[in-house]
Amino acid sequence: MSTTDSAPHTPDFPSDRVNRVSTAVQVGGGPGRSRSITPWKVFREMPIMVKVSALWLLFIVAGAIYAKLDVTVFNGSLPLQDPNLQTNGFNAATGEFGTGEPLEPISSSHWLGTDAIARDTFSRILHGAWVSLVVASVAAAFGVIVGGFLGSLVGFVRGRTETVTMSMIDVILAFPALVLLLAMVSIFEVRDLFVISVVIGFLSIPSYTRVARANSLAISNREFVMAARAIGTKPRTILFREIIPNVLPTLMSYAMVAAAFVVVVEGSLSFLGLSVQLPTSTWGNMINQARRDIKVDVSQVLWPSIALSVTVLSLNQVGDFLQKRRAVKGSSL
Amino acid sequence: MRKVILTRLLRLAMTLLAVSFLTFLLVALLPGDPIDGILGQAERTPEVEARIRADLHLDDPFLVRYFRWLGDALQGDLGESYINQGQSVMGTIMDRLPVTAQLAFMAIAFALVLAIPIGIIGAYKQSKWQDSVSSAAVQVALSIPNFIIGIFLSWVFAVKLGWLPATGWSRLSDGVVDNFKTAILPASALAMTQMAIFSRLVRADMIATLQENYILAARAKGLSDRFILARHALRPSSLSLMTIVGINFGALLGGTVVIETLFAVPGLGFRLINAINDRDIMVIQGITVFIATAYVVINTVVDLLYAVIDPRIRKG
Numbered sequence: 001m002s003t004t005d006s007a008p009h010t011p012d013f014p015s016d017r018v019n020r021v022s023t024a025v026q027v028g029g030g031p032g033r034s035r036s037i038t039p040w041k042v043f044r045e046m047p048i049m050v051k052v053s054a055l056w057l058l059f060i061v062a063g064a065i066y067a068k069l070d071v072t073v074f075n076g077s078l079p080l081q082d083p084n085l086q087t088n089g090f091n092a093a094t095g096e097f098g099t100g101e102p103l104e105p106i107s108s109s110h111w112l113g114t115d116a117i118a119r120d121t122f123s124r125i126l127h128g129a130w131v132s133l134v135v136a137s138v139a140a141a142f143g144v145i146v147g148g149f150l151g152s153l154v155g156f157v158r159g160r161t162e163t164v165t166m167s168m169i170d171v172i173l174a175f176p177a178l179v180l181l182l183a184m185v186s187i188f189e190v191r192d193l194f195v196i197s198v199v200i201g202f203l204s205i206p207s208y209t210r211v212a213r214a215n216s217l218a219i220s221n222r223e224f225v226m227a228a229r230a231i232g233t234k235p236r237t238i239l240f241r242e243i244i245p246n247v248l249p250t251l252m253s254y255a256m257v258a259a260a261f262v263v264v265v266e267g268s269l270s271f272l273g274l275s276v277q278l279p280t281s282t283w284g285n286m287i288n289q290a291r292r293d294i295k296v297d298v299s300q301v302l303w304p305s306i307a308l309s310v311t312v313l314s315l316n317q318v319g320d321f322l323q324k325r326r327a328v329k330g331s332s333l
Numbered sequence: 334m335r336k337v338i339l340t341r342l343l344r345l346a347m348t349l350l351a352v353s354f355l356t357f358l359l360v361a362l363l364p365g366d367p368i369d370g371i372l373g374q375a376e377r378t379p380e381v382e383a384r385i386r387a388d389l390h391l392d393d394p395f396l397v398r399y400f401r402w403l404g405d406a407l408q409g410d411l412g413e414s415y416i417n418q419g420q421s422v423m424g425t426i427m428d429r430l431p432v433t434a435q436l437a438f439m440a441i442a443f444a445l446v447l448a449i450p451i452g453i454i455g456a457y458k459q460s461k462w463q464d465s466v467s468s469a470a471v472q473v474a475l476s477i478p479n480f481i482i483g484i485f486l487s488w489v490f491a492v493k494l495g496w497l498p499a500t501g502w503s504r505l506s507d508g509v510v511d512n513f514k515t516a517i518l519p520a521s522a523l524a525m526t527q528m529a530i531f532s533r534l535v536r537a538d539m540i541a542t543l544q545e546n547y548i549l550a551a552r553a554k555g556l557s558d559r560f561i562l563a564r565h566a567l568r569p570s571s572l573s574l575m576t577i578v579g580i581n582f583g584a585l586l587g588g589t590v591v592i593e594t595l596f597a598v599p600g601l602g603f604r605l606i607n608a609i610n611d612r613d614i615m616v617i618q619g620i621t622v623f624i625a626t627a628y629v630v631i632n633t634v635v636d637l638l639y640a641v642i643d644p645r646i647r648k649g
Contacts, residue, residue, distance in 0.1 A: 171351040175625045176587030183359050183621050186609040264478045268591045271480050305481045313476035
């Protein structure tokens with residue numbers, strides 16, 4: 001390990017005083033920092049299960065983007081079946097009936113078989129991944145940007161702003177998450193990906209705000225913030241140059257764990273038929289549709305269930321890893 | 334102590350006020366005219382419409398409607414369903430609540446029965462294979478959404494083995510055995526996630542407790558490991574366990590929505606989904622406020638109990 005790369009020492013093995021001070025200067029010092037964290041470096045540090053999880057997430061993201069590109073840019077010319085084509089139905093383009101059948105088993109033409117109305121399951125899972133990906137990313141963006149800023153701000157300025165903001169946050173958190181979400185989505189007559197992402201994104205803000213505030217409170221009492229205050233730096237500059245840059249990494253690793261929760265919530269919502277409307281495939285609505293034929297064919301329930309569960313597991317694994325890693329790094333601040 | 338209780342109760346009242354306002358606001362934003370739902374297919378004449386509007390005070394300003402509704406709600410009256418005419422919302426809730434509460438209770442009980450031994454093993458055999466296996470299992474249980482667990486449980490025990498009914502509900506008053514048969518699958522599906530949360534907590538707590546000096550003293554006295562674990566090490570963990578059980582019980586009242594829908598269990602959550610599909614404003618509003626209130630009240634009670642039990646918090 002090189003000297004610029006601060007080694008992940010364990011919390012019960014405190015580093016020497018000199019190291020602490022020098023790191024504090026580096027992190028707080030902005031342009032002078034020499035430490036660079038590349039994704040590749042982080043990946044190499046991961047235990048094997050976390051590596052597998054990260055690879056699965058990469059695969060899901062790539063698959064979702066590929067499926068989306070296929071439909072939007074390439075007009076379905078990429079090698080992926082149309083997710084909504086009923087392969088046993090009449091094809092107007094060729095003037096013939098399709099050769100597919102409902103509930104086909106795994107084959108080379110249908111990698112995960114077909115669903116109850118002969119649509120290709122593999123393609124529907126990739127398109128469903130796009131929904132989960134967008135909802136999770138939008139929620140993370142809302143949380144990090146709005147919640148992160150709000151939390152950093154009120155943790156730094158304190159006073160009445162903090163009291164008012166946090167009591168509003170507490171009211172939203174007083175609802176069980178799914179119940180408030182249900183009440184909110186029922187407002188919308190058209191539920192497309194945009195609406196669902198924004199609603200879930202909005203509801204993500206409170207928990208991020210709490211995390212950001214707690215971190216901001218701690219950082220505001222650090223030596224480098226006091227030093228900045230002492231030399232007369234403007235509060236706004238301290239907020240943007242000292243507080244927020246140090247809150248952000250923690251929020252990023254929290255975002256992974258939060259994303260796992262969001263994917264479950266979106267899955268539950270679409271299972272209830274209250275997320276993005278049909279025929280758009282989501283993992284939740286695929287599971288809901290396939291469970292009607294569970295007596296005949298359990299595999300069609302299994303595939304989307306695996307996609308959903310493994311994604312949540314992977315997000316948790318990677319998120320936990322990043323949080324622990326961050327905690328270790330943070331302890332040397 | 335009295336001051337702690339008073340401030341807590343004041344905060345509770347403020348939160349509940351805000352919660353009710355937010356719910357009312359959300360539901361007031363629902364598109365469409367409630368008249369459409371009330372009249373349904375019935376013949377509409379301007380007179381009938383005007384009478385209903387006047388009866389339900391639909392044309393009053395928002396705040397007037399809110400305070401009238403709040404005033405009624407404080408007296409236990411959440412209005413009447415617009416769709417099922419004459420059905421009181423409070424009556425529906427009281428009818429459905431026992432079902433949901435039973436599911437939540439059973440889920441927590443199942444979860445505790447599994448979680449405590451798993452947590453203890455994880456802590457006692459920390460970093461050994463028993464710990465790795467149970468931690469991995471807990472991670473997996475935590476990551477599978479409860480409706481997926483429910484589907485596969487029902488596939489195995491209802492479809493394949495035929496031991497239990499796949500859907501439906503038999504009231505407790507119609508016989509305990511029948512009731513238990515319909516409750517066991519939904520409750521188990523709910524229990525898995527809770528089990529994972531509880532056992533993680535027990536494990537982490539116990540690992541900390543086992544390093545305490547009094548455990549060392551107990552060992553030095555020659556007490557058996559089993560006795561130490563059960564009598565000395567578990568007890569301090571029961572405090573934080575109690576907190577999380579209380580909070581999760583409150584959360585489960587709202588969290589059973591998906592499982593109740595999956596198993597067609599006539600509880601609060603299932604009714605909420607029906608109301609959302611029917612756009613039955615009064616029922617959506619009533620159930621949402623009721624669940625949120627129960628959740629907040631339970632959290633406050635847990636907080637206060639905690640203070641009663643733990644003198645450090647009481648004095649601080």
